[in-house]
Amino acid sequence: MRHQGGRTAAAKERGLGVGAQTPASTLLKICMGLRASQALFVAVKLGIADLLAHGAMTSDELATATGTHAPSLRRLMRALVALGVFTEIENDRFSLAPSGELLRSGSPGSQRSAVLFLVGAVRWGCWSDLLGSVRSGEAAADRVLGMPLFDYYACHQEESLIHDEAMGAFSTAFATALLEVYDLSRYRCAVDVGGGSGQFLAEILRAHPQLAGVLYDLPHVVARATPVLTAAGVNDRCTVEAGSFFETVPTGGDLYLLKNITHDWDDTRAEAILSKCRKVMSVHATLLVLDRLLPDRAECGRNVDAYLIDLEMLTLAPSGRERTRREMEMLFSHAGFALTNVLATASSLCIFEGRPA
Ligand SMILES: C[S@@+](CC[C@H](N)C(=O)[O-])C[C@H]1O[C@@H](n2cnc3c(N)ncnc32)[C@H](O)[C@@H]1O
Structure with a gap:
């Protein structure tokens, strides 16, 4: 504790509040984005929010309902509690936080289809070859999906439906x-x-x-x-x-x-x-x-989403x-x-x- 307190004091002395960004933490925060978004995606794919809509549940109960491995599901739930999606109301008993409410299917303002769309296999796969697109200037979709995006949707109805539902949600x-x-x-x-x-x-x-x-x-x-x-x-x-x-x-x-x-x-x-x-x-x-x-001209901290969507379009x-x-x-x-x-x-x-x- 004394050591931690010393570090906190040192951080304060350098003008960095606890949790304040340093150049290194800025980079790590960027890296954490993919981990957080995959954790969210898995919870949506498993329909956790719809299950919790009926009341709080333990990880064992959630695992039985979703056919998953209870200890691993508990780890997923803990991470999403930390990210503000769920709440651990007592030890190993989870309920919906306000953001989690928006993951329910069919609820007003539901973002469920948006998560499936933004983090699902199509986007995930294409982002995994951003390097290829930056090198060649060509769409990763053609390489990853084996064909142009909208041709892919034309012959993959489930993905096409997710796309349309997300567009509808927005x-x-x-x-x-x-x-x-x-x-x-x-x-x-x-x-x-x-x-x-x-x-x-x-x-x-x-x-x-x-x-x-x-x-x-x-x-x-x-x-x-x-x-x-x-x-x-x-x-x-x-x-x-x-x-x-x-x-x-x-x-x-x-x-x-x-x-x-x-x-x-x-x-x-x-x-x-x-x-x-x-x-x-x-x-x-x-x-x-x-x-x-x-x-x-690009500026630090401004229009971040627009620039990232621009890359997604690439x-x-x-x-x-x-x-x-x-x-x-x-x-x-x-x-x-x-x-x-x-x-x-x-x-x-x-x-x-x-x-x-
Ligand atoms: C990014 S979505 C936008 C959908 C809608 N305008 C919205 O914002 O919710 C692009 C749309 O263009 C449609 N599209 C793609 N190629 C097309 C084409 N050759 N002719 C007509 N529509 C096409 C897609 O099917 C899709 O619905």
Whole structure:
């Protein structure tokens, strides 16, 4: 104890509070990220939060319910208690902490599918070959999955469903963030290009009864849209079209939404998608690209998530990338749009507004 106290005093003398960051601890904290995220993933995969929703349980009881090795599961639970996901209410008896509540399936604001998506096999595998992507500039997905990401989803329904559910889980917050800062009341028909299974468009339509919607995505994705649109009560105002945005985009909208689309692709392909939109848009229509905005220059502690997602795009898609304002402006301009506004939202996404040039 005396030794520890001495170290604490020494740390204080150097102006480092207990637990304060040192240059070495900054590096170790970065390294711990993968350990924490895998522990979280395993708990979600085992459905621990759904079991604890009925009341506190011991590690033996949890192990029986999940078919796992009790002493090892206890170690997992302890780690997640330390990380703030569960609580050890008495020795070896666990309950849900507020973050753990959000891992329950079907609960309001559930992040369960987000964890499965962000840490699951597809992303995990692609991140494991980030080095290959940095060396070659090519998507790790092609090497790790054996094919481009969206082709992989087309033939792996379970992973594709996890992707869509996670996008849906993020969509409610993103829709609220968009509606807070952007007035959609003058629009009549919104086309959501690459709109997934419709969660985002459903939120927009729900908030704006004057709007009709067109949901557009690949066939295996829009095949899951009807229950989403029906549950939101907007099915009668929304049509669903299947196809590739590299070939065509639905006509007739006065508002075209592209959320998390341009960041999946390099400039050539992103420009091709925007050009397809431009081709079917009247001069009075509006384009809203919803993506992250990278500043011109990186700074310590700022925009960390955006830079990490930018790297994720490098591993996943053919030169997928987040963009600076200037880069987005160039993209718009090459596709025949003027970038008329860039609006921050309460979410991680910005609104890039474009009008036919
Ligand atoms: C990152 S997700 C974004 C989904 C949705 N916009 C959202 O933010 O929740 C990218 C979407 O693009 C779709 N997509 C990929 N390639 C496509 C193509 N060639 N034509 C149409 N949609 C495509 C995917 O199926 C997926 O739904």
